[in-house]
Amino acid sequence: MVVSSSVLSRFACLLVAVGAAGCAHTLVTFDPDGRPLLWQRLDQSVQVAEAAGLANVFTSTDLPQRTERRVGQLHIHADFPLAGQHRLIRELDNLRVSISQQLDLPISDEPIHLYLFADLEDYQGFVRRHFPQFPTRRACFVETDTTLAVFAAWQERIAEDLRHETTHGYLHAVVPGLPLWLDEGLAEFFELPEASVGLHERHAAHLAGRLLEGTWQPQLERLEALEDAAAMSQDHYAEAWCWVHWLLRTTPERRQLLERYLTDLRHDPITAPLSVRLREAEGPPTVTTAAIRQHLELAAAR
Numbered sequence: 001m002v003v004s005s006s007v008l009s010r011f012a013c014l015l016v017a018v019g020a021a022g023c024a025h026t027l028v029t030f031d032p033d034g035r036p037l038l039w040q041r042l043d044q045s046v047q048v049a050e051a052a053g054l055a056n057v058f059t060s061t062d063l064p065q066r067t068e069r070r071v072g073q074l075h076i077h078a079d080f081p082l083a084g085q086h087r088l089i090r091e092l093d094n095l096r097v098s099i100s101q102q103l104d105l106p107i108s109d110e111p112i113h114l115y116l117f118a119d120l121e122d123y124q125g126f127v128r129r130h131f132p133q134f135p136t137r138r139a140c141f142v143e144t145d146t147t148l149a150v151f152a153a154w155q156e157r158i159a160e161d162l163r164h165e166t167t168h169g170y171l172h173a174v175v176p177g178l179p180l181w182l183d184e185g186l187a188e189f190f191e192l193p194e195a196s197v198g199l200h201e202r203h204a205a206h207l208a209g210r211l212l213e214g215t216w217q218p219q220l221e222r223l224e225a226l227e228d229a230a231a232m233s234q235d236h237y238a239e240a241w242c243w244v245h246w247l248l249r250t251t252p253e254r255r256q257l258l259e260r261y262l263t264d265l266r267h268d269p270i271t272a273p274l275s276v277r278l279r280e281a282e283g284p285p286t287v288t289t290a291a292i293r294q295h296l297e298l299a300a301a302r
């Protein structure tokens with residue numbers, strides 16, 4: 001998504017929430033008179049008066065605060081006892097270096113706040129009070145110009161959810177202008193346990209099945225045109241992961257192409273899209289599409 005700097009005002013926020021089919025994104029901002037406007041990517045140009053409380057959410061008394069931990073870039077606030085040496089917390093801390101090394105990105109010291117609720121209903125109540133128009137999800141990522149924060153319920157899929165949302169945090173700390181498809185593709189890639197080395201078996205099986213049916217073809221330009229997370233289907237999330245996996249796990253040249261793209265985005269969000277760069281490096285889209293199909297068939301057969 002390309003958002004002009006005038007839209008990203010002092011109070012601008014980006015919400016990202018994980019759901020069964022991936023993330024839903026919501027852009028929240030305030031007009032010059034301080035009245036809240038909320039452009040949901042789910043429902044464009046909807047005004048929501050309840051968003052008025054958003055600017056105060058980070059000073060709210062109903063934030064989890066029983067346990068406070070600082071681990072690397074992560075500032076953890078939980079409403080239950082949680083050791084800083086908890087395996088998942090160590091894993092999330094290590095993810096910072098892993099993302100930096102695999103994408104050749106710098107490491108930021110910008111805090112990422114993790115607000116963790118022991119009880120799913122407590123979390124959902126908090127979201128209803130502070131983000132009343134936001135759909136019910138297990139976790140969400142909120143970005144303002146001063147704060148990166150993840151809100152999540154400590155439930156069965158907490159590890160996957162926190163790896164996904166914290167990836168958004170680490171990425172947004174250093175690449176603010178990341179396109180929607182790549183933001184999600186990278187989060188899907190890094191939400192997996194390290195032992196998976198980025199191979200998302202569920203996505204690979206899904207796309208391989210769609211190829212067999214003859215009902216889907218990879219097309220990067222179609223992903224790049226996405227600006228609305230509501231328009232992102234399971235196919236889109238899976239395909240976004242697939243392009244990222246292909247770029248990072250096949251040849252050094254493709255990995256470097258992605259690294260250069262991210263570096264350019266850091267300096268100017270309006271830069272040549274990845275599809276244009278791939279055409280120069282790999283040939284016409286038919287060649288790249290054939291390579292992606294082959295990669296997917298191999299990945300699904302593992």
Ligand SMILES: [Zn+2]
Pocket residue numbers: 016017018022023164168183184187
């Ligand atoms: Zn996401």
